[in-house]
Amino acid sequence: MTHAPAVWYLMRSTGIVALLLLTISxxxxxxxxxxxxxxxxxxxxxxxxxxxxxxLSVAFIAVHVLTxxxxxxxxxxxxxxxxxxxxxxxxxxAALSLDLIAAVVITSLGRRRLPFRAWRLIHWSGYAxxxxxxxxxxxxxxxxHLWWLELPALACTAAMGAVVSWRVLRPAV
Amino acid sequence: MxxxxxxHDESRIRSTTRWLLYGSIAATAVFGGLAARATHAHxxxxxxxxxxxxxxxxxxxxxxxxxxxxxxxxxxxxxxVTQSGGS
Numbered sequence: 001m002t003h004a005p006a007v008w009y010l011m012r013s014t015g016i017v018a019l020l021l022l023t024i025s026x027x028x029x030x031x032x033x034x035x036x037x038x039x040x041x042x043x044x045x046x047x048x049x050x051x052x053x054x055x056l057s058v059a060f061i062a063v064h065v066l067t068x069x070x071x072x073x074x075x076x077x078x079x080x081x082x083x084x085x086x087x088x089x090x091x092x093x094a095a096l097s098l099d100l101i102a103a104v105v106i107t108s109l110g111r112r113r114l115p116f117r118a119w120r121l122i123h124w125s126g127y128a129x130x131x132x133x134x135x136x137x138x139x140x141x142x143x144x145h146l147w148w149l150e151l152p153a154l155a156c157t158a159a160m161g162a163v164v165s166w167r168v169l170r171p172a173v
Numbered sequence: 174m175x176x177x178x179x180x181h182d183e184s185r186i187r188s189t190t191r192w193l194l195y196g197s198i199a200a201t202a203v204f205g206g207l208a209a210r211a212t213h214a215h216x217x218x219x220x221x222x223x224x225x226x227x228x229x230x231x232x233x234x235x236x237x238x239x240x241x242x243x244x245x246x247x248x249x250x251x252x253x254v255t256q257s258g259g260s
Contacts (some may be wrong), residue, residue: 013204
């Protein structure tokens with residue numbers, strides 16, 4: 001038996017949920033850029049929910065990373081979680097994704113102190129975090145070939161495809 | 174009028190964020206359960222095949238239930254994921 005099965009299961013499940021939340025966050029970000037809002041509400045609703053989902057995904061990513069570091073079976077060192085070089089490809093892309101997300105979150109929290117162009121450049125770089133996180137999900141995976149991971153992964157890919165198409169075909173006003 | 178709109182928007186934000194939080198926690202529990210089941214199915218299959226090597230298990234479809242196949246955290250000497258996290 002593993003050292004701590006609960007930690008092992010929590011690491012796997014929070015990873016999938018974090019990818020789902022990240023996808024929703026990206027979708028809402030693009031929706032806000034395209035000035036979409038629910039009927040009867042203002043744009044403020046979209047941006048607030050985008051902000052909330054982003055922070056929620058960061059919380060799940062934090063639990064995922066923490067459990068990966070704590071779980072002796074996962075064999076992920078704390079440095080490897082943030083430093084993309086020197087470990088396997090799957091862990092490296094996850095670390096890079098984490099770094100990009102951290103940069104987006106930190107610059108968003110201090111947005112008022114940053115020039116708009118700098119903030120936007122860093123925010124756009126966040127787009128790269130999703131494919132990296134996806135590559136990690138599929139590449140590292142203990143569960144990559146199981147339907148209950150393939151299904152959300154497929155849904156996330158379709159959603160991201162639609163969102164990116166929406167962003168490209170309908171540039172922001 | 175403006176304050177009514179604001180109240181409506183904030184109520185919408187509150188209810189959406191609440192459902193997202195509950196949904197995320199529920200999804201974590203569901204995926205955790207599926208991960209546990211996958212691990213259990215794999216270890217059961219591994220134990221079954223090692224204990225009963227000579228038996229005819231062609232009717233046993235438990236390995237094809239969509240849950241099996243996860244590399245199990247069976248022992249500390251065989252990590253569940255084949256990755257090197259160290260640098």
